[in-house]
Amino acid sequence: xxxxxxxxxxxxxxxxxxxxxxxxxxxxxxxxxxxxxxxxxxxxxxxxxxxxxxxxxxxxxxxxxxxxxxxxxxxxxxxxxxxxxxxxxxxxxxxxxxxxxxxxxxxxxxxxxxxxxxxxxxxxxxxxxxxxxxxxxxxxxxxxxxxxxxxxxxxxxxxxxxxxxxxxxxxxxxxxxxxxxxxxxxxxxxxxxxxx
Numbered sequence: 001x002x003x004x005x006x007x008x009x010x011x012x013x014x015x016x017x018x019x020x021x022x023x024x025x026x027x028x029x030x031x032x033x034x035x036x037x038x039x040x041x042x043x044x045x046x047x048x049x050x051x052x053x054x055x056x057x058x059x060x061x062x063x064x065x066x067x068x069x070x071x072x073x074x075x076x077x078x079x080x081x082x083x084x085x086x087x088x089x090x091x092x093x094x095x096x097x098x099x100x101x102x103x104x105x106x107x108x109x110x111x112x113x114x115x116x117x118x119x120x121x122x123x124x125x126x127x128x129x130x131x132x133x134x135x136x137x138x139x140x141x142x143x144x145x146x147x148x149x150x151x152x153x154x155x156x157x158x159x160x161x162x163x164x165x166x167x168x169x170x171x172x173x174x175x176x177x178x179x180x181x182x183x184x185x186x187x188x189x190x191x192x193x194x195x196x
Contacts, residue, residue: 014110018095018136020122021146023160024180029144031091031119032069036091038115047071047091048080050098052170077102077132084109095120096131097170103135124169125162125178127186148180159186 015100017034019027038045051073071091072083085092090109095102104139106116122145124130124135137143150157164177181189190196 014113014115016110016116016118016136016139017144018133018140019117019119019144020133020137022123022148022180023121023159023178025146025148025157027119027121027146028093029091030144030179031117031176035069035089035091036119042134043088043115044086045089045091046084046087047093048074048083048149049093051075052097053104077105080105081108084114085133087114089115089117092116092118093120094122095136096122096133098132100132100135103139106136107139121160123159125160127159149183150182151179152181152185155182155184157182157185159183161186162191186196 010144030125035045035047047069049071053073069091071093074080074083078101080090080092092098092102092106099118100116106118109116118136118140120136121130122133124190145158147156149155152178159181160178161181162178
């Protein structure tokens with residue numbers, strides 16, 4: 001889905017787009033692509049990410065392919081409302097790490113006529129809905145689910161399987177800690193994982 005919008009101050013034109021999927025599926029890459037295109041269209045853009053996500057960079061939003069865009073790290077989603085002044089487009093990366101107020105914040109921004117683009121994992125490492133993402137999916141006008149490739153069988157993957165022993169719901173990591181799996185391979189791994 002390619003959504004490119006002209007400038008518009010009509011408050012009825014704001015909306016929410018969600019990009020979701022597993023790890024290594026290209027969510028951040030797609031977010032960066034949309035935000036860069038908005039900048040090319042001379043729209044005022046602001047990007048936010050959770051302060052706890054420092055995997056690639058403390059400030060920039062960075063994809064697995066090393067593409068990046070400057071962002072503002074924030075402690076809570078309500079800070080986004082305070083910092084998103086006179087913008088036309090707001091991007092939010094790693095939405096699953098934000099608090100439960102994120103959907104209300106995004107609704108408030110969209111109601112102001114702002115295009116809101118949110119990217120995040122829709123499921124955690126056990127295949128359960130993750131953080132505020134279920135609510136974000138429910139309120140979004142546009143949803144793009146992107147897929148990785150299962151490293152076991154080569155089919156489309158929509159699960160993020162954790163390969164290290166750690167039961168914490170949030171564990172920042174990359175290829176050393178997670179692999180993308182399809183449903184069948186993910187279920188097979190769960191059968192072999194103690195305590196699941």
